[in-house]
Every structure is written in C-alpha cells, then in structure tokens.
Amino acid sequence: MSASDHPAKPAEILAQLQIDMVGVRALLLDMDGVLVLKNAPIPGAAEALAALDARDIPYAIGTNTSLVSRTTLARELGRAGLPVEADRIVSAVSVAAAYVRRRFAQAPLYVLAAPDALTEFHGLTLLSHDEAAEREARVAAVVVGDAAEEFTPRNMQSAFALLRNGARFVAMHKNRWWLTPAGVMLDAGAYVVGLEYVTQRRALVTGKPSRAFFAEGVTQLDRLASGGRETHSISAAEVAMVGDDLWNDVRGAQKAGLRGVFVRSGKHGEAELARVSSERGGRAPDAIAPSLVEVVAAMER
Template sequence: MSRPPIKGLLIDVDGVLHIDGQPIPGAVRALAALRARGIPFVLLTNTTIRTRRQLGHLLRELGFPVADDEIVTAGAATATYLRKHYPDEPCFLLVEGDVREEFAGIPLVEDDSATVVVFGGAGPAYTYDRLNQAFRLLLRGAHFVAMHRNLVWERRDGLALDAGAFLLGLEAAVGRSPHVVGKPSPDFFRAGLARLGLPPEQVAMIGDSLNADVLPAQALGMTGILVRTGRFRPQDLERGQPDVSLASIADLPGWLETVGKH
C-alpha cells in the first residue's frame, strides 16, 4: 500500500543541519530548495543550550532561511509544560547555556526550596555539587522533569555525553524516572505536527538518531528519514530501520523530487 505524498517536514537541527555551529555540507542549499518549492517545515530540536530566538539567529548567521516561529525546542516546550502543570512552583534548573528567557515568569531557585527539578542539556554546568543537590531534592520528593534524555550529542571534536547519561544514574539512585518533554516524547512530535497543521501520514521526520527521531516518528505514522551524519553510527541500524536512509540532508530535495514523480 503506497503512502500519501509528503506535504511537510519535521527536521532535527544538531547533527542534521549543523554540528557545533558548522553547517553540514549542502544543508543550507537543501533548506533553500525546500523554501523555493514551498514545502513547509518545522525544526524540531532537543536543543536546550539556546532559546528559539538565539537558535534562529545562529541558523540565519550560518545561512539557513529559517524564522524563529518555525523552531520548536525542548527548552521552550519544557517551560510551557512547567507553566501548565506546576504553576508558580520554584524550580531548580540544571542546564548548559542561558535559557532563562524561555522560562520567564517561572521562579528559578538554587536552594532547597525547589519543588521541581529540571534537567536540560549537559555540559560544564553539570558539576558534582549541582548534580548532588538535584539528587537530594529528588529524594525529598521534588518533581522530576527532563527536557530530553539524549545520551550523547555531536561536537566538532567528536561525541560528548549528554543529559541522558546522567539521568540513568539519578533514576537508579532515586528509584523513579523523569517526565521527558522533548524527543522521543510523542507529545513533542505532536507539537511539531500541530505547527505544520498536517496529519502524520503526510509528514516526514528527518533526523540523525534512530531512537530519538526516526522510530518515535514512525510510531505516530510519519515517514522516518535517517541521515547518516551527526550522531549516526552504522550499528544504530541493529535497533530498527528507517523508511529512508540518506547520506545527509543535502540529498533530501532530490529524494522528494523522485518520490513526487511516483
């Protein structure tokens, strides 16, 4: 049974469009080609070290034709989740980078008054003292929230540990798991679909992670396109299969044109 034509795209950012501020070869041209053909897209990213405004500015500096309202970040989605479920509760925020702009109106504290512990992307901010403070707050019963649970992320100098690696230890230590807002949460993908205004069967998700991008999208009825850049490693394919595998996003416009002819 043939699938409906692809009318919109959800596109991961890190490892798909750029790596640590360095564009993937051909990625800028690929997004420009999508724009020229009138194919709508939303950038659906677990990025937490930048706000949507900061990320939009960076991408435009790199040459990508994107607007801030075409970006859905795990950080912004987490702030929305906190406002809805824990309004006015003090939060202990552990994240690399300054994303306080996204958390406007949410009380952020550094002491034992926190009733919510929120984990974002990992980096030097993940010191022993701060991790231990988060651990003790969770032991006291603080709500446990994670922007995402990526185990690794790709930097120019290679793979680096991300929040998920630390969350595994904390889960074992406190005996419970966090509510995850970003990918692979189905609600995060649905937020991207809502922004596109399209049903899942008419949308393709493009990402460099089988577990975080492709498989969750396929579970919701989307076409899963894996690009072999960023975090991708050949052994990833032992855990599942994408609908489409491309060398990089540079090949996406050509693939879309081929599909459109059939």
C-alpha cells in the same frame, strides 16, 4: 520494491520517494546530518528550505540540542547560510519549557540548564540555586538539561531533595557523553540517571526519541500552518520526520505515529540500516533518500 532497497539511478530514487511520501503534508527536520554537518551547511539544504517556503509546505527543525535557546540556534543557522526563524525550531529545551509552562504555569520550578537555554523559560518562576538549597524549598518540577559547571554536589542535592518532596521530574535527554574540541565530555545523562537511581523514579524525557518531543513537533507544525493558532489541522500521520539517526529520529518518529524518513547525508549508513530493520520490534524507515534535497523534490508535484 521496498523502501530498504537502494535504487541506483536518481530518477528511480525519486520515483520511489514520491510513492513513499504520498500523504505527507509537513516536515520535521533534524538539524545535524540533515541541514548541517560539522557546522557547514549540507549541499542543497538552503535551496531545499527555500523550496518549502515557496510551496507553503509547513516545516520545523527538530533537534536535541539543549545547550542553547532557539533564538541562539536560529542565529547560528543563519550564520551557516540557513535562514530559519526561532519559532520554526523545536528543541529538547523548548519542549521541556512548553511542558512545564502548560502543566505548572506560575508554580515555582528548579531548572538545571546553561544560562542561554534558561531564556526559554522566560516568564516562569525559577528558583535560584540558593533558593533551591533551602530546607523548606518546594517546586512543581525539577528540570535537568545541560547544566555543565552547575552540576555541583550542592545543586544535585537540591534537585534530589526537591524530587523527594514530590516535584515532577523532567529531563531534556539522557545523552551519555559528547565530543567537544577539548575531547569527550560527560553529558547530562549521568546526572539524570543518577537522580533516577536515588529517587527510584523515571524522568519524563523531552528530547528525541520521546513521544513528548514528536507531539510538540506536530503541534508546532500545526501552529505554523494555521497562522499561530492550534487548529489540529495536521495529524501526526501527515508529518514526516527527516533524520540521519535511525533510532532517535526515524524509529522515535514511527513510534509516535509520524512517518520516519532516513537520509544518508549524516552519521548512519548501511550497517545501521541493516540493524534497525532486523532488531526486535525493529522496522525499516518509511522512506530513504540521499539527502533532504530529494525528499523535498519528491514532495513537488
């Protein structure tokens, strides 16, 4: 039986999952559609996290959320009944911050992001919008996130000029639009792609499905498994990304050398499964489960 078949009985599902999960030592968990759905916890998710804690299985949350810091996200998850520490979260913001911290240390940077997300860049030298607009301004990197109201013509001009002067171009994601209580909203993708167009350069994207994201996820899991140090004790092949998005989570993880596990508790279903397996260069998920509950149960032996 292949992973794409859909066995009917819970015992069969579990037996197949146990086979498909052999060799997995750590989990990277998507947030929306895996732990929460429309801000409410998915049934069994809290117990699944508690089981991972009890069994000392390293896990981290890997999310493209880029509007807020990990500290704020951890607080929001806690309020939803999912106690998760901030250092267990890898986000499009934290990967961007880790990247510029590692590469550019104290060099000045221009970061277009929401105020709460900016706290991830603490200790780094960030130019204000006024400083960035000065003719002689120079930075090591321009980082574009969810800047919302701050995507002004003046700030976009600053980003453009700084990029033209040789700054590295980093983007948290290229999402086109998102759904808010007020309706559909233009997302950062329009600004990132606009800057790519005018500079004729490609941004390094730090959110899923980029390699940079999954590499940082594996590094974070390694740190969690070895008390804060980087020991390279966990390899990408030993990490399973559990997600409800067949492209951003599952295919992205597979391309970065991780296992891609699809859960049916979120936005994608049969139609997307058929598409991802049949498209060019496509591949079925390495494992399929109804939800995180069964994934964790399959690891319990």
